[in-house]
Amino acid sequence: MKNPITHQTALLFTCSLLFIACSTSTNSRTEFAGASDAIPIGIAFAQTSNVALLGQEGTDGVKIAQKYFNDKGGINGKPIKLIFQDTGGDEVGAINAFQTLINQSKVVGIIGPTLSQQAFSTDPIAERHQVPVIGASNTAKGIPEIGDYVARVSSSVTVVAPYAVKAALKQNPQIKKVAVFYAQNDAFNKSETEIFQKTVKDLNLNLVTVQKFQTTDTDFQTQASNAINSKADLAIISGLAVDGGNLVKQLRELGYKGIIIGGNGFNTSHIFSVCRALCDGVIIAQAYSPEYPNAINKAFRQAYMAQYHREPPQVSAQAFAALQVYVEALQSLDKKSKINKLTLPQLRTELNQELLKGKYQTPLGEIAFTPVGDVIQKEFYVARLKMAADGINGKFSYQ
Ligand code: 1QQ
Numbered sequence: 001m002k003n004p005i006t007h008q009t010a011l012l013f014t015c016s017l018l019f020i021a022c023s024t025s026t027n028s029r030t031e032f033a034g035a036s037d038a039i040p041i042g043i044a045f046a047q048t049s050n051v052a053l054l055g056q057e058g059t060d061g062v063k064i065a066q067k068y069f070n071d072k073g074g075i076n077g078k079p080i081k082l083i084f085q086d087t088g089g090d091e092v093g094a095i096n097a098f099q100t101l102i103n104q105s106k107v108v109g110i111i112g113p114t115l116s117q118q119a120f121s122t123d124p125i126a127e128r129h130q131v132p133v134i135g136a137s138n139t140a141k142g143i144p145e146i147g148d149y150v151a152r153v154s155s156s157v158t159v160v161a162p163y164a165v166k167a168a169l170k171q172n173p174q175i176k177k178v179a180v181f182y183a184q185n186d187a188f189n190k191s192e193t194e195i196f197q198k199t200v201k202d203l204n205l206n207l208v209t210v211q212k213f214q215t216t217d218t219d220f221q222t223q224a225s226n227a228i229n230s231k232a233d234l235a236i237i238s239g240l241a242v243d244g245g246n247l248v249k250q251l252r253e254l255g256y257k258g259i260i261i262g263g264n265g266f267n268t269s270h271i272f273s274v275c276r277a278l279c280d281g282v283i284i285a286q287a288y289s290p291e292y293p294n295a296i297n298k299a300f301r302q303a304y305m306a307q308y309h310r311e312p313p314q315v316s317a318q319a320f321a322a323l324q325v326y327v328e329a330l331q332s333l334d335k336k337s338k339i340n341k342l343t344l345p346q347l348r349t350e351l352n353q354e355l356l357k358g359k360y361q362t363p364l365g366e367i368a369f370t371p372v373g374d375v376i377q378k379e380f381y382v383a384r385l386k387m388a389a390d391g392i393n394g395k396f397s398y399q
Pocket of ligand 1: 054188240265
C-alpha cells in the first residue's frame with residue numbers, strides 16, 4: 001500500500017514539473033497550482049482540414065496575445081501557457097480536442113473551436129465539466145445560449161451580416177433582385193443565410209432564388225447559372241473560404257456582373273488565392289478594423305504586421321481578444337481570491353463568473369458580455385476585397 005504522504009508529495013512534485021494544474025481525486029483540497037506555475041489555457045482551433053486557414057488565423061492571434069500579456073507580467077507574475085489541440089474541421093476532432101484539454105491538460109478555460117458547426121457539439125461538453133469556453137470565431141445564432149460556461153467575443157451574424165447588404169445598396173441603389181447561396185451542411189452558414197434573407201426582405205428587395213451547396217463542393221455551375229438566369233443584380237454567399245471563393249470565381253466566369261457579398265466565411269486573406277482577380281470588389285462585413293484607434297489595437301497590429309507583413313484579419317483580432325478576456329479576468333480574480341489557493345474546479349467556476357462581469361479594451365474596441373455570454377461590441381465595418389494587378393495579392397479595403 002502507498003504511503004499517503006509520499007504519494008501526495010510525489011503528486012505535487014509531478015504537477016509542478018509538468019507545469020499543469022493538478023486537480024486530484026486523492027485530495028479534494030489540493031490547490032490549483034504552485035505560486036510560480038504557468039496557467040494553462042486550452043486552444044482548440046483547426047490546424048488541419050479545409051478549415052485550417054481560419055484556424056491558423058486564430059492561432060496567430062492567441063500567440064501574439066500570449067507574448068503581449070506574459071511580457072507584461074502575466075497573471076500577477078504567473079505566465080499564461082497555451083496548450084494547443086487540433087480540432088480538424090469536423091465535430092469528432094473538435095470533441096476529442098475539448099476532452100483532452102479538459103481531462104488531460106487540466107486547462108482553466110478553452111478558446112475555440114473554429115466553427116459554430118463544431119461548437120454545437122463541443123460546448124455542451126465544456127458545460128458539463130464546468131469549464132469556461134470563449135468562442136473567438138463562432139458567429140451562429142444560439143452559441144452563448146448553449147450553457148452558463150459558454151461565451152463568445154465574435155459578434156453574431158444577426159448583428160454583422162445586415163451591414164454588408166446596406167453597403168451593397170449604397171454602392172448601387174438600383175439593386176432589385178437578389179440571389180442567395182448557402183452551404184447547407186454548416187451551422188454557421190445556415191444561420192447566416194437566414195439573416196441575409198431576412199435583411200433582403202426587410203429592405204423590400206426581391207429574393208429571386210436561393211441556391212444550396214456543400215462546403216466540400218468545387219463545381220458551382222448549376223447554382224451560378226440559376227442565379228444568372230434569374231437576372232439577379234446582387235449575389236449573397238454564405239460559405240467557407242474555399243467553396244465560397246470558387247463560387248465567386250465561377251459566377252464571374254459565367255458572366256455575372258452584379259455586386260457580390262460574402263459572409264463571415266470569406267473573412268480571411270486566404271480567399272485571394274481561390275478567386276484571385278475575380279475576388280475583386282466582394283463586400284464583407286467586419287467586426288474588426290485594423291485602424292481601430294486604441295492603444296492595444298496599435299500594439300496588436302504592430303506585432304502582427306512585424307511578423308506577417310500584412311494587416312491583421314478579423315479572426316486573429318478576435319482570438320487576441322478572447323485570450324485578453326481570460327488574462328484580465330484571471331488578474332482581477334487573483335486580486336480577490338488568490339488563484340493558487342483554489343482547486344481547479346473552483347478556479348474554473350470563479351473564472352467563468354468573473355469574465356462575464358468585466359469590460360475589456362480590446363483590439364475590437366471596448367467589449368463586455370450579456371448575462372448569457374454574448375459579446376457586446378459597439379462598432380462594425382464593411383470591407384471590399386481589392387486585388388492587385390497581378391491577381392494574386394489582395395487586401396481588405398475599408399474605403
Ligand atoms: C462560424 C464562423 C466561421 C465562418 C468563422 C471561422 O463564423 O462558424 O461561426
